[in-house]
Structures are given as structure tokens and as C-alpha cells.
Amino acid sequence: MSGAIPRLAAPRSPIDPVHAPNLPETPIIDAKQLAVVAARIADEKKGEEIQVIEVGDQLKVADYFVIVSGTSRAHVRALYxxxxxxxxxxxxxxxxxxxxxLGWWVVLDYGDVVVHILQPEAREYYDIERLYSDCPRVELADEPAIELPEAPAVHRGG
Structure with a gap:
């Protein structure tokens, strides 16, 4: 018997009950498509005032911001x-x-795309859109349809 420690499966988080073992190594869509997909997922979950802003010319850390409002702490967490x-x-x-x-302002950083999910009061206070008011907006209605990823089925013992 070798002295190697066996690898154990990571415990599942209560916020992320899904185990998806066969994830692709590399995403197959570009940053703009990812931003559009994130915005459409948020729209399906009843996110409000969804904006996709192309910030790449002003920021070196991201190409797109997706900004969405949730109506309450629970809604912000559900969107997340x-x-x-x-x-x-x-x-x-x-x-x-x-x-x-806290569910006040959640930030998801996907590298070239950063998703901001805020309660309306936080969105008004931080006013991210005003900070990037000279950046182009992506009109979601003008973007081609992209098949949205589905959540893997949750398997519960029983």
C-alpha cells in the first residue's frame, strides 16, 4: 500500500446542490455570447432592468458587464x-x-464577463450604468438566439 492519500469527492454546497461531473474543459462561446446567455438566464428568472454593457475599451479586467436587479434578497440569491x-x-x-x-449586491466574475446582481436600492446607490454611460450597450433583442444551458437534474436519494 502506498502512502498516497485517496482523493475524496468534494462535499456539495447547500447553494449548489447540483453535481455535474462531465463539464467541458473550455467554454465554447465567446465573451459577448456569454454575456447575452447570462442576461437571458436572468430574464427567465424574472430579473429586472437587465443591461449588458461593453466595457472592454475602458477596463482591462472585463469586456462585458451584465447588470440585473432582483426584487429582494431572496430573489437576488435565486438569480445567483x-x-x-x-x-x-x-x-x-x-x-x-x-x-x-447579504443578497444586496452579488458579483460573479467569469473573466471577460462580470455579472452584477443587485437589489434596486443598491443599484440606484452604486449607479454602475452611469459610471459606464459612454460604453456601448448590447441590445438583447438584436442578438441571435443561443440555446440556453439547462440546470443538470438534481438527484435526491429516496
Missing amino acids: NDLHVRLKAAGHQHPRPEGVE
């Missing part, structure tokens, strides 16, 4: 969970999200 699970199933990972516990 749906985006996280469905984009993860499509092969898009983000480091640890910021703000989930």
Missing part, C-alpha cells in the same frame, strides 16, 4: 443560484462569488 448552476453546467466557472450571503 440559477446563473451559477446553469453556466457551470455549460463549462463556465467563476471564483468564489461576492455578496451572496
Whole structure:
């Protein structure tokens, strides 16, 4: 017997109950498409005042911001969970999200795309759109249809 420690499966998080073992190594869509997909997922989950802003000319850290309002702490967390699970199933990972516990302003950083989910009061206070008012907006209605990733089925023992 070798002295190697066996690898154990990571415990499942209560916020992310889905286990998706066969994720693609590399996402198959570009940054603009990812931003559009994130916006449409948020729209399906009843996110409000959804904006996709092309910030790449002003920022070196991202090409697109997706900004969406949730109506309450619970709605912000539900938007986060749906985006996280469905984009993860499509092969898009983000480091640890910021703000989930408080549900006031949640930030998901996918590298070239940063998703901001805010309660209306936080959105008004921080006014991200005004900071980037000279950046082009992506008109979601003008974007081609992209098949949205589905959340993997949750398997519960029983």
C-alpha cells in the first residue's frame, strides 16, 4: 500500500446542490455570447432592468458587464443560484462569488464577463450604468438566439 492519500469527492454546497461531473474543459462561446446567455438566464428568472454593457475599451479586467436587479434578497440569491448552476453546467466557472450571503449586491466574475446582481436600492446607490454611460450597450433583442444551458437534474436519494 502506498502512502498516497485517496482523493475524496468534494462535499456539495447547500447553494449548489447540483453535481455535474462531465463539464467541458473550455467554454465554447465567446465573451459577448456569454454575456447575452447570462442576461437571458436572468430574464427567465424574472430579473429586472437587465443591461449588458461593453466595457472592454475602458477596463482591462472585463469586456462585458451584465447588470440585473432582483426584487429582494431572496430573489437576488435565486438569480445567483440559477446563473451559477446553469453556466457551470455549460463549462463556465467563476471564483468564489461576492455578496451572496447579504443578497444586496452579488458579483460573479467569469473573466471577460462580470455579472452584477443587485437589489434596486443598491443599484440606484452604486449607479454602475452611469459610471459606464459612454460604453456601448448590447441590445438583447438584436442578438441571435443561443440555446440556453439547462440546470443538470438534481438527484435526491429516496
